[in-house]
Amino acid sequence: MLDANLTQQLQTYLGNLKTPIELVASLGDDAKSTDTRALLHEIAALSDKVSVLETGTNARKPSFDIRRADDHAAAVTFAGLPLGHEFTSLVLALLWAGGHPPKVDDEIIEQIRQLGGDFDFEMYFSLSCHNCPDVVQALTLMAIFNPRVKATLIEGGAYQDEVERRDVMAVPAVFLNGEVFANGRMDVKEILAKVDTGAAARAAEKLAAKDVFEVLVVGGGPAGAAAAIYTARKGFSTGIAAERLGGQVMDTMGIENLISVTYTEGPKLAAALANHVAEYDIDVMDLQKATQLIPATGPGGIHEIVFDNGASLKARSLILTTGARWRQLGVPGEDEYKNKGVAYCPNCDGPLYRGKRVGVIGGGNSGVEAAIDLANIVGHVTLIEFDSQLRADAVLVDKLKSFPNVEIITSAQTTEVTGDGTRMNGLAYKDRNTDAEHTIALDGVFVQIGLVPNTEWLKGSGVELTPHGEIIVDARGGTNLPGVFAAGDVTTVPYKQIVIAMGEGSKAALSAFDYIIRTEPAEQIAQAAQEAAQIAAE
Template sequence: MLDANMKQQLQQFLGNLREPIELVASLGDDAKSNETRELLNEIAELNDKVSASFDGDDQRKPSFEIRRASDHDASVRFAGLPMGHEFTSLVLALLWAGGHPPKVSDEVLEQARALEGDYDFEMYFSLSCQNCPDVVQALTLLAMNNKGVKATLIEGGAFKDEVDARQVMAVPAVFLNGENFANGRMNLEEILGKLDSNAGARAADKLNAKPPVEVLIVGGGPAGAAAAIYTARKGFSTSIAAERFGGQVLDTMAIENLISVPYTEGPKLATALETHVSEYDIDVINLQKAEKLIPAAQTGGYHEIVFENGGTLKARSLVLTTGARWRQLGVPGESEYANKGVAYCPHCDGPLYKGKRVAVIGGGNSGVEAAIDLANIVAHVTLVEFADELRADEVLQKKLRSMGNVEIITSAATTEITGDGQKVNGLVYKDRNTDQEKTVELEGVFVQIGLVPNTEWLRDSGIELTKFGEIEIDAKAATNIPGIFAAGDATTVPYKQIVIAMGEGAKAGLSAFDFLIRNEAPEEIAQAAQAAAEKVPA
């Protein structure tokens, strides 16, 4: 199962085990069970603190439990083989079971340990899903640190009947005590926030207790990270408040146009950004969704950002880097069948449609790339494009047209996504040349029609926005309000690319620096006013 290089790396990692762990497998007579037996034996041979047995009686076969030898309640179960993107999750589960400390704050771990109640999690992942490892690892940590929590992590491809029975059509998919709990990427803090009713209030109190900073960046993608590094390097107190650090990069698979880096993947790049930011004295405040901006002109002092939980942060200067999200079609059936056949991430959810018929909406690079990827998995792909020709790069179009199970429909306006009440069963489009409506029978629809800036929260702030919701900025990344700058996909800068967002973030950081050195701080203004008042004779 493991090649020589992987064995060598894994052996080095297992050298960090502090106490013995046990691998207990429940196997059948199938090929996957044989592969599981081989994998566990190979792992056990690499370190004498690891033992493997094959007498488990779990109903899911193949599956195996990783547990601490001294405390069987500190355990997690994998059903199927956690390879591909999940191999790292497997390695971390082994280390955490063996007492190696996770890279999570003591505060978050204490919150996990203090959680009261019984929680039985079942989570479905696919081996090609870049969003799934965060959830797998979060549930593993929760189960390892709280005896009331059980976590079973299931590779959907190995349990297709179960996936179909539960109508899992998008991953990561999490069930709690048999009921749907969440879909999509989540980390441990987010899961605890959903389980712990007091988490929001505590987070707000922490925000309100923080003193004003010189630069507050709202958003933690490439633009936000670049802006923060540049202002921190100038010696200014800097904070990042982000809904999720990494932003949309976390949802991106192959990145081949970041100059000097021939190939990387979104989660790897997000980790690299986080590592670089951590080299500086930057206060990163994650899981904070901005709700309102109050300019300094209204407060008489600092710019203020109010967050969804009610907490507030203040700063002399702001850099807005809230990015963008996938644009929705806005047609009947789209929201009703979200995660029930309507999807936005072909890498994550494509394997769930193996042998089925799907459509991709959108003929740009993202849409054509999605259609190419899906054509290698599903039975048939119908690509639907509104314009009269595809907009993707010619090299991508040529590749798509060479595939035998793809149909391309142009001049087509999607008007409805249909379903049977439980899942998608078709798509309706209007031929823009004839006005005739046509139906395509299928099981999945992947929407790839561009981005929408995350700026709704700014509409009453005084910040000028375009009719598309983009933040208006000048050549120096400045908005119409002094001391407030913006960068990245949320702005009017053309070409929404990672490398451009990084450059624009750096520019915004330098502009914030220039503003700060040319303008007095609110305290200095107040002190000057007080001094002047004291000199006035009574």
């Protein structure tokens, strides 16, 4: 099951096991069970601390538990083979069950151990989903470190009937105690924030105790990370407050245009950004969603950012890097059938539509690339473009047209996502040349129509925005407010690219540095004026 390279890597990793572990298999007579048996015995052959027991009683076959030999409650269950993007998750599960410490803050481990209540998680993943490993690993961590947490991690392709019966139409999909819990990428902090009722209050209390920063970066994507690194290197007290470090990069698959890096993937780049940030004295505050900016009353004053938990942070200078998100169609049925046929990540969710009919909306590079990827998996792809022609690069359009199972419809305005109340079943669109109305029967649709800036929270703050919501910045990354700078996809800078965001973040940081050294804090100015007045009075 494993090639020579993976075998060597795994053997090296298993050398870190501190206590014996057991792989308890529940197997049938099918081919997938045969593959699972082979994988488990290959793993056991690499370490004398690993044993295989084919005595499992799980109704899902094939499946296997990874458990500590001396503590069977420290366990996690995989149903199907966790290979592909999940091979790392498999390795970590083996190591954590075997006593190797996770690279997670002790505070997080203690929060897991202190969880009250019983939690039975079931999570569906696909082997091509780059958003799934974070969730798989988070639930694995929780199951191994808290005996009242159970986690069953299910490869959807191996349990297609179950996926359809439970209406799982997007991954990662998480159920808790039999009920829908969450869809989409989540890390362990985000999951804990949902199940630990006191987490929000504790986070707010910690924020409230922070001193005033010299520079506060709001947003944690490439622009935010670059900005924070640059200001920290200047010796300024720097904080990053973000919903998640990595930003939209976490949802990106292949990256081939980051100069000097031939190829990488979004989650890998996000991890590299986090590691680089960690090299400096930067206060990273994640899971923080900004809701309001209260600007200083003048140059040298203190700006304040309010968050959705009610807490706030203050800083002499701000760098806004809140990025952008996938643009929605804004038609009836889209919200109703989100994750029930309406999807935004073809790499993640494409395998769930194997052999079925799907649509892609958007004829730019991302839309055409999505259609090409899907054409290799699904039964049929219909690409719908509002314009009279596709806007993607010619080489991509030619590739798309080479597939016999692809239909391209141009000059089409999507008007509705239709469904039966449980899942979507088609699209309605209007021919922009004739005004004729049409419907297409589809099992799923992937929306790829560009980005919208995350600036709703800035309305009324005084920060000048374009009609499209982008922050207006000058050549130095400055906004119309003194001491407030912005960078990345959230701004008017053209071409929303990772490498550009990094450069713009660095530039905004240098501008913030220049602003701070040239502008005395308002309280110092007031104090100096008061001292001058006292001297004059004497």
